[in-house]
Amino acid sequence: MGKREDINYKLPSGFDIELLPGERRLELFLLETISSVFERYGFTPLETPAVERLEVLQAKGNQGDNIIYSIEPIVPQDMGDSNESSDGSSRGLKFDQTVPLAAYIARHLNDLTFPFARYQMDMVFRGERAKKGRYRQFRQCDIDVVGRGSLDLLYDAQMPAIIAEIFESIDIGKFLIRINNRKVLTGFFKGIGIEKDKIKTCINIVDILEKVGASKVKKELEKEGISENIADEIIEFINIKGGSEEIFATLDRKSTELKESEDFLVGIKELKDVIKGVRSLKVSEDKYCIDLSIARGLDYYTGTVYETTLVGYENLGSICSGGRYEELVGTFVGDKLPGVGISIGLTRLMSKLMDANILKPMSASPAQVMVLNLDRDLIDTYLEISQNLRQAGIKVVTRFEKQKIGKQIQQADRLGIPLCLLIGKEEYTQNQCRIKILNTGEQLDISLENLVEEVRKILNNQS
Amino acid sequence: MGKREDINYKLPSGFDIELLPGERRLELFLLETISSVFERYGFTPLETPAVERLEVLQAKGNQGDNIIYSIEPIVPQDMGDSNESSDGSSRGLKFDQTVPLAAYIARHLNDLTFPFARYQMDMVFRGERAKKGRYRQFRQCDIDVVGRGSLDLLYDAQMPAIIAEIFESIDIGKFLIRINNRKVLTGFFKGIGIEKDKIKTCINIVDILEKVGASKVKKELEKEGISENIADEIIEFINIKGGSEEIFATLDRKSTELKESEDFLVGIKELKDVIKGVRSLKVSEDKYCIDLSIARGLDYYTGTVYETTLVGYENLGSICSGGRYEELVGTFVGDKLPGVGISIGLTRLMSKLMDANILKPMSASPAQVMVLNLDRDLIDTYLEISQNLRQAGIKVVTRFEKQKIGKQIQQADRLGIPLCLLIGKEEYTQNQCRIKILNTGEQLDISLENLVEEVRKILNNQS
Numbered sequence: 048m049g050k051r052e053d054i055n056y057k058l059p060s061g062f063d064i065e066l067l068p069g070e071r072r073l074e075l076f077l078l079e080t081i082s083s084v085f086e087r088y089g090f091t092p093l094e095t096p097a098v099e100r101l102e103v104l105q106a107k108g109n110q111g112d113n114i115i116y117s118i119e120p121i122v123p124q125d126m127g128d129s130n131e132s133s134d135g136s137s138r139g140l141k142f143d144q145t146v147p148l149a150a151y152i153a154r155h156l157n158d159l160t161f162p163f164a165r166y167q168m169d170m171v172f173r174g175e176r177a178k179k180g181r182y183r184q185f186r187q188c189d190i191d192v193v194g195r196g197s198l199d200l201l202y203d204a205q206m207p208a209i210i211a212e213i214f215e216s217i218d219i220g221k222f223l224i225r226i227n228n229r230k231v232l233t234g235f236f237k238g239i240g241i242e243k244d245k246i247k248t249c250i251n252i253v254d255i256l257e258k259v260g261a262s263k264v265k266k267e268l269e270k271e272g273i274s275e276n277i278a279d280e281i282i283e284f285i286n287i288k289g290g291s292e293e294i295f296a297t298l299d300r301k302s303t304e305l306k307e308s309e310d311f312l313v314g315i316k317e318l319k320d321v322i323k324g325v326r327s328l329k330v331s332e333d334k335y336c337i338d339l340s341i342a343r344g345l346d347y348y349t350g351t352v353y354e355t356t357l358v359g360y361e362n363l364g365s366i367c368s369g370g371r372y373e374e375l376v377g378t379f380v381g382d383k384l385p386g387v388g389i390s391i392g393l394t395r396l397m398s399k400l401m402d403a404n405i406l407k408p409m410s411a412s413p414a415q416v417m418v419l420n421l422d423r424d425l426i427d428t429y430l431e432i433s434q435n436l437r438q439a440g441i442k443v444v445t446r447f448e449k450q451k452i453g454k455q456i457q458q459a460d461r462l463g464i465p466l467c468l469l470i471g472k473e474e475y476t477q478n479q480c481r482i483k484i485l486n487t488g489e490q491l492d493i494s495l496e497n498l499v500e501e502v503r504k505i506l507n508n509q510s
Numbered sequence: 511m512g513k514r515e516d517i518n519y520k521l522p523s524g525f526d527i528e529l530l531p532g533e534r535r536l537e538l539f540l541l542e543t544i545s546s547v548f549e550r551y552g553f554t555p556l557e558t559p560a561v562e563r564l565e566v567l568q569a570k571g572n573q574g575d576n577i578i579y580s581i582e583p584i585v586p587q588d589m590g591d592s593n594e595s596s597d598g599s600s601r602g603l604k605f606d607q608t609v610p611l612a613a614y615i616a617r618h619l620n621d622l623t624f625p626f627a628r629y630q631m632d633m634v635f636r637g638e639r640a641k642k643g644r645y646r647q648f649r650q651c652d653i654d655v656v657g658r659g660s661l662d663l664l665y666d667a668q669m670p671a672i673i674a675e676i677f678e679s680i681d682i683g684k685f686l687i688r689i690n691n692r693k694v695l696t697g698f699f700k701g702i703g704i705e706k707d708k709i710k711t712c713i714n715i716v717d718i719l720e721k722v723g724a725s726k727v728k729k730e731l732e733k734e735g736i737s738e739n740i741a742d743e744i745i746e747f748i749n750i751k752g753g754s755e756e757i758f759a760t761l762d763r764k765s766t767e768l769k770e771s772e773d774f775l776v777g778i779k780e781l782k783d784v785i786k787g788v789r790s791l792k793v794s795e796d797k798y799c800i801d802l803s804i805a806r807g808l809d810y811y812t813g814t815v816y817e818t819t820l821v822g823y824e825n826l827g828s829i830c831s832g833g834r835y836e837e838l839v840g841t842f843v844g845d846k847l848p849g850v851g852i853s854i855g856l857t858r859l860m861s862k863l864m865d866a867n868i869l870k871p872m873s874a875s876p877a878q879v880m881v882l883n884l885d886r887d888l889i890d891t892y893l894e895i896s897q898n899l900r901q902a903g904i905k906v907v908t909r910f911e912k913q914k915i916g917k918q919i920q921q922a923d924r925l926g927i928p929l930c931l932l933i934g935k936e937e938y939t940q941n942q943c944r945i946k947i948l949n950t951g952e953q954l955d956i957s958l959e960n961l962v963e964e965v966r967k968i969l970n971n972q973s
Contacts, residue, residue, distance in 0.1 A: 054565050056613045056842040059601045062561045065614060067621050068554040068628065075555055087900045089877035089907035089927075091531040092538055096647050097560065097633065098525045101584065102517050118579040120637035121564065121602060138522045139584060150519045151528060158530050160874065160924050162911070165531065170560060174583035184559050199910035201889070208897075327893045379519040411623065414552035426664070430790045434671075437550045444552035447662035448625070461623050464552075 061175075061183030064394055069408035069463070074186075074397060076409065077217060078168055081188050081391065084212045085166040088205060090190050093165040095147040097172070101139045103150050106378050107347070114173040116140045140172035144189040145347075145375060145388070152193060153379035161195040162202065168393070182394055191388030193376050198385040200317060203351040203371055204324025206389050210355055210367050211334045213391070219405050221358035222366070225338035226325075228318040229348050229370070231298070232339070234311030238302075239280055245271060247346070253285055254342035257361075261286070285340035291322050294337045314350075321351050347372040353389060363399050367391045410463020413442050415506055417459040420446040421471045428470060432480070432498065439499045441506070460485055465509055466502065484509075524638075524646030527857055532871035532926070537649075537860060539872065540680060541631055544651050544854065547675045548629040551668060553653050556628040558610040560635070564602045566613045569841050570810070577636040579603045603635035607652040608810075608838060608851070615656060616842035624658040625665070631856070645857055654851030656839050661848040663780060666814040666834055667787025669852050673818055673830050674797045676854070682868050684821035685829070687793075688801035689784065692811050692833070693777030694761070695802070701768030702743055708734060710809070716748055717805035720824070724749070748803035754785050757800045777813075784814050810835040816852060826862050830854045873926020876905050878969055880922040883909040884934045891933060895943070895961065902962045904969070923948055928972055929965065947972075 058065065066074060082092065104115055117139045141147050144167045152159065168188045175181060190209065192202045207224045214222045232253065236246045252267045261282050268278040287297055298315050302308045318337065325335060343352040350371035357363055369389030376384040400406040416436055418429045426447075433445045444464065446455055452469070459467050469481040480498055482491045484505060493501045521528065529537060545555065567578055580602045604610050607630045615622065631651045638644060653672065655665045670687045677685045695716065699709045715730045722730075724745050731741040750760055761778050765771045781800065788798060806815040813834035820826055832852030839847040863869040879899055881892045889910075896908045907927065909918055915932070922930050932944040943961055945954045947968060956964045 054569050054842060055563060056566050056569075056616045057563070058559060058617070059561055059563055062559040062601075065558050065617075066556075067618060068556060071555050071557060086876040087903070087905050089875055089880075089905060091875050092534050093529075093531060094534060095528050096521060096525040097635075098522055098647060100518060100520070100522055103519050106517050106519075113583070113585045115584045116581040117584045118581050118603065118635075120576070121578045121580045122576045138525075140581065153519045154521070154528075155530060160921060164907075172560075172581075184561060201893075201908075201910045212900075324893070327890045329894070329897055379517060412552055412554050413549040417552075427790045430664075430787070431792070434792055437675075440550070442550050442552060444627075445664075447664045458623060 059183075061177035061181070064182050064184055067408065068411040070397075070401070072409040072411075072413065073401075073406060074393070077393065077397065078188070080216045081213055081393075082166065082168065084209055084216060085190055087212075088164070088190075088209055090164045090166040090192075093151070093167050094169055095141065095144070095151050095167070097140050097170065098138050099141055099147055099150060101137050103379075104139045104141065104146060106149075107146060107375065114142050114175050116172050116174050141169075142171055142173050144169060144171065144187055144390070145191070145372075148189075148191055148193070149376040149378050149384075152376055152384065156380060162192050162198060163194075164190070164192040166190040180395060180398065185392060185394035188391040188393050189388060191386050193384050193386040196383050198371075198387065200320045200351075201324045203317075203321045203387050204328060206351075206353060206369060206387060207325050207335050208328040208330050210353070210389060211330050213367075214355070217406075219357065219400060220360075222334070223356050223358055224330075224335040224367075225341050225354045225356065226318070226321065226335060227338055227341040227352050228314045228321070228350055229342070229352055230310055230314030230350060231318055232314070232342055234308070234314045235284055235301070235305070236281075238305030238308050238311050239277055240306060241273065241277070245273075249273070249281070250342045251344055253281070253340060254344050256285060256340045287339050290332075291337055294339070295319060295322075317350055343368065343370050345370075347375045349373045351387065357405075360403060360405075363396075363403070366396050412444065412462035412464055414444040414462065414464045415441055416443045416466045416468060416502060417455070417462075417464045418443060418445045418468045419452065419455045419470075420448065420450070421452065421469060422475075423449065425470060425472070425475055428475060432468065432470070432495070435499055436502060439503065441499070441502060456483065456485070466505060468498075468502075522646075524640035524644070527645050527647055530871065531874040533860075533864070535872040535874075535876065536864075536869060537856070540856065540860065540869075541651070543679045544676055544856075545629060545631065547672060547679060548653055550675075551627070551653075551672055553627045553629040553655075556614070556630050557632055558604070558607070558614050558630070560603050560633065561601050562604055562610055562613060564600050566842075567602045567604065567609060569612075570609060570838065577605050577638050579635050579637050604632075605634055605636050607632060607634065607650055607853070608654070608835075611652075611654055611656075612839040612841050612847075615839055615847065619843060625655050625661060627653070627655040629653040643858060643861065648855060648857035651854040651856050652851060654849050656847050656849040659846055661834075661850065663783045663814075664787045666780075666784045666850050667791060669814075669816060669832060669850060670788050670798050671791040671793050673816070673852060674793050676830075677818070680869075682820065682863060683823075685797070685818055686821055687798040687816060687818045687830075688804050689781070689788075689798060690801055690804035690815050691777045691781040691784070691813055692805065692815055693773055693813060694781055695777070695805055697771070697774030697777045698747055698764070698768070699744075701765075701771050701774050702740055703769060704736065704740070708736075712736070712744070713805045714807055716744070716803060717807050719748060719803045750802050753795075754800055757802070758782060758785075780813055806831065806833050808833075810838045812836045814850065820868075823866060823868075826859075826866070829859050875907065875925035875927055877907040877925065877927045878904055879906045879929045879931060879965060880918070880925075880927045881906060881908045881931045882915065882918045882933075883911065883913070884915065884932060885938075886912065888933060888935070888938055891938060895931065895933070895958070898962055899965060902966065904962070904965060919946065919948070929968060931961075931965075 170186050172184050210224050233246050236249050256264050265278045302311050341352050341354050348370040352370035354365040355367040371387040373385045376386050418433050429445055433443045436443045467483040478495050480493050480495050633647055633649050635647050673687050696709050699712050719727050728741045765774050804815050804817050811833035815833035817828040818830040834850040836848045839849050881896050892908050896906045899906045930946040941958050943956055943958050
C-alpha cells in the first residue's frame, strides 16, 4: 500500500482545533470542573443538535448571516422527506447556544419546569474570516436561567458567584468580574439628552473603550454628531472608578443632575439589587467590581451585563461574559421568557492559556499502571494481574509487544504512566512482582497477593 | 412581543435527536460509564473536528458519497484564505470516526506513541434517508488501537473483555458477543472453490443471514451463480453451532476436506489465539461465542470481527460491533498501521433501549436539595445555607419565586430533587431548619449548625 500523496489530510483552515491526547485530557478536566460548578447551582445538562433550520438561526435578524454555514448532501438525492428534498439548503450549523436554546424551549415548552436552568458545552460553528486564535468550530460553555413571565434579579446575582467558583477551581490566578447594567448606560445617555435612535450606536462605541482607549471613543462619538461637551461627559461617566458603595453614591448624585432620570434610576436599582445578592452569596470583594464601561455589543442584552478579565492578562480579552435578556427566548413562543446567562469560549480560552503557559497539558495516557511484557510465556499472568487491578478501578495498560525493558519503561514515561509492574520468570516462581515508580526511580518487590492494595497505596501517595 | 408564527422552529428531519433534561442526564451517565471502562484499559480520550476536507472523507473510495454533507457559508464571501475562497465546497461533515482517526494519526504521527489506543465519543453526520430510529446526526462511542507495523492479536482479545465490562456496568440484561474472523470465511469460500472476485459478494450475502434467514441467503447465493450444492455447504458452514472447542474441532476437520486451506488455516489460528486471550482475560463463557455467520459488511475488515446482541432483543440488531483492519489507517501515511476497534452507536442504542423500557430517564435536575423561599426577609439566610451546602459539594437550587409551599415542593418533586429545606420565621429565630424527604414524606427538624452533616447523611442513605 503506497502513501496517498495526492490527498491533503490537513484540517480545513479555522477547523484546526484538534488536540493531542494530553491536551484533550486537560480539556476534559476543565469541562468536568466547569460542569461540576454548574451542577452545584442546580443547572441541568443539555445538548441541542449542531443543525437547525436556517429560519431558526436567522430568527434574531440577519446578524448571523455572514457567519452561518449551510449543509447540503454532496450527492443531490431524494432524501425521503418532501420537506427537505424540496428545500435542501434550508439547514445550517448553529453559531451560538442561545438561539437554539430559545428553539429548544419552544419545542419542549410543556415538558420543562420554569425557571429552567440548563448548561450546555457543545460545539458551535462560525464561518468567520480565519485568523490566529479565531476558530470556525469551537466549544462554548453556557449557562442560562429562563423564567416564565418574570425572573428574579437574584439569578443575575448568582452568575458572578458561579464565575468566581469556576475560575477559583481551575486555578488560573487573579481574575476580576466586571458588572454593569445596560439600563444604567441607556438611562444615562437618555438623561444627558442623547436622541433615542443614537443610544444603540453610543453603546456600541462605549463597548470598545478597553480596546481602543478614551480618545478614540471620544472621536467616534463626535463622528456621530455628539458634541464635545457631551462626549467628555460620557467618557467621564464610563471611567467612574471605586468600590461599589462609592460608585452608587456617585450614581445617586448623578441621577439628580439628569434632565430625565426614570430609566437611569431603574438601572441603578437593579444594579444595587444584584450587587447586594453577590455580597450575600459571599463572593469575595476582590473578585468583582462595578464597571460602567461594560456594555456588551450584542443587541439582546437589556439589564445586567458581565465581563471577566484575567488580572495581568487583560489583553486576552473577556474570558467569561454574559447578561440579562428579556425578549430573546420568547421569540418562538410569544410568551415573556426573560433569561440571564454567561458563556465561556473554552476552545479559545484554553488555547490562549496554554500559549501563556498558565495551563499545561496533562499526561498523554489516563493509565496509572503499565504491566510490562518480560516473558511471553507469562502472558496469562500479566492479563490476570491487569484484570485484578482494573476490577479495583485502577487504569492499566498491558504491554504485548516484545521489547527491551528499557524501551518499555521509556514508553510508560512518554505516556506519563506513573507505575510499571515487572514480572520475570524469577518473580513469577516466587509469586512476586516488582513495582517501579517512574518519577523517583524507586523499586519495590511485593508479593502478588498484596499487589492491588500496594498499588493503590502508592497511587494515593502520589496524588 | 408577538409570537413569530411564521417560523418553523422544529428540528430538521433526522436531526430530532435532542433529549429532555432527564434523558440527557441518562446519556451523560452512559457516557461516563462507557468512558470509565475505556480508560481502565488505558484508552486515551480524543476528539476530532466535525469538519474535514472532502478529499479526506472520500479517501476510502466513494462509499461515503451518498451520505456526506458539505458545508458552505450562506453568504458567499472572501473567507480570507486563498485555499478556501477558491474552493469553498471542499469541506464536509465527518460520517464516522475511523477515517478522521486515520487523518489524525497522519497529522500528528510524530507526537503519538504506538500502539496508539484512543476513544472518541463525538457526533457524526450522515445524509441518509430519514426513517424511524435512523438519525442524520448521532453519537458514536469508538475505541481503536493502532499499531505501527504490527499489532498483537491480544488487542483483538481485549475488545470482548471491554464490551462485556461496559454492558455489565450499564446493567441492560443478558447479552452475547459473537466473534468471528473474516479470514475463516474468505478462506472457506476459497477452499470450496468460489472464485476470488465473488468472495466479497458472498461475504455481503452471508452478512444478512440474521435479517433475512437461510433460505433467502441461499437464493441470493444462487443468483450469483453459486451451485445449489455449494450454497447448501455455505449455509451449513455459517450455521455451525456449539462451544468454542467444539467449533474449533469442526473447523480443524473441515480444513482437511478443503481443496485449498492455507487462508482458512491462518483464520482458524487467529480465531484460536483471540478466543484463548478472551478466556485469559476471564470474560465469562456465557458472554461470548464464536459465530461463523458474522461477516460485517464494511470492506475494510480483514481479521477478527465482532457483533453484540441483547438476548431477548435480537431484533434491536448489533449494539456493539467492530473488527480488525490492516490498511485503513495507513491510507494517508503510507506505513503499515493495522488497527482493531469497536463502536457503540449510542444515540440509536439509547433511543431503542428507552423505547423498550430497558433504560429510563433520570431525574430532570441534578440538584439534591431545594432551599424553599418561605419569607423574602430571610433570603440572606437561604443564600448563606445554599452556599454552605455547595461548599460541601452538595447540589443546591435556591428558590427565589414567591409561591405557596405546596407549589414549591411540587416543583422539587417534578425535578426529582430529593430534599427540601424549609426555614420560616419560627425556625429562623430558633436557629433551626426543617428537612422534608420527598420520597417518604418524612420531616426532620435540625439545628442549622448540623445542617451540612445531616443533609449529607440523608443523601448517603438514599443512594
